[in-house]
Amino acid sequence: NAGVTQTPKFQVLKTGQSMTLQCAQDMNHNSMYWYRQDPGMGLRLIYYSASEGTTDKGEVPNGYNVSRLNKREFSLRLESAAPSQTSVYFCASSLRGNTEAFFGQGTRLTVV
Amino acid sequence: QKEVEQNSGPLSVPEGAIASLNCTYSDRGSQSFFWYRQYSGKSPELIMFIYSNGDKEDGRFTAQLNKASQYVSLLIRDSQPSDSATYLCAVAIKAAGNKLTFGGGTRVLVKP
DSSP, X not given: OOOXXXXXXXXXXXXXXXXXXXXXXXXXXXXXXXXXXXXXXXXXXXXXXXXTTOOEEOSOOTTEEEEEOSSSBEEEEESSXXXXXXXXXXXXXXXXXXXOEEEOOOEEEEEO | OOSEEEOOOOEEEETTSOEEEEEEESOTTOOEEEEEEEOTTSOOEEEEEEOSSEEXXXXXXXXXXXXXXXXXXXXXXXXXXXXXXXXXXXXXXXXXXXXXXXXXXXXXXXXX
């Protein structure tokens, strides 16, 4: 049982480059999340999808876009990467918005 | 005021003692509360969830919820060096459509 799978695990980008972080879950969950975590800090919500076909901004959405491709997949896109987007990105999913969430293994992104 | 607040620590606890962690939240209507443990370089893993006022016990862990005072706490009994980690409090903020919002985390150090 894979749970939540994120790709890639590591990525180095140059300023201005674009990339998409992929996330897929096999638990038939309705809600999916993208967080970023900076050193010594907790998780900050970037975008949230309560169900297939819906997305909503979180605390730090600027510079990001998301796509809820289907019930399983929720991708995060950086259109023009900036050094301030250097962080660890976590995808998570939950059955509903008010139930426990399970996390992927994270993507460590460095923008130089 | 942050939606979910925790003392950043570090909380230093002798082996075998009780570690007590606290978390406060701002949205009085929130009903779902979670504790996660995160080891350095790893993704958060769920320890416990609690929905009702009072205590909930699971092994060496006890979660306590007081909705009137808007706080949730986690007790770790018989602390072990393997409990050394960052503990994240999360709340499904009802006023924000049940977005799962995290506190900054409390770092716990259990000393042999």
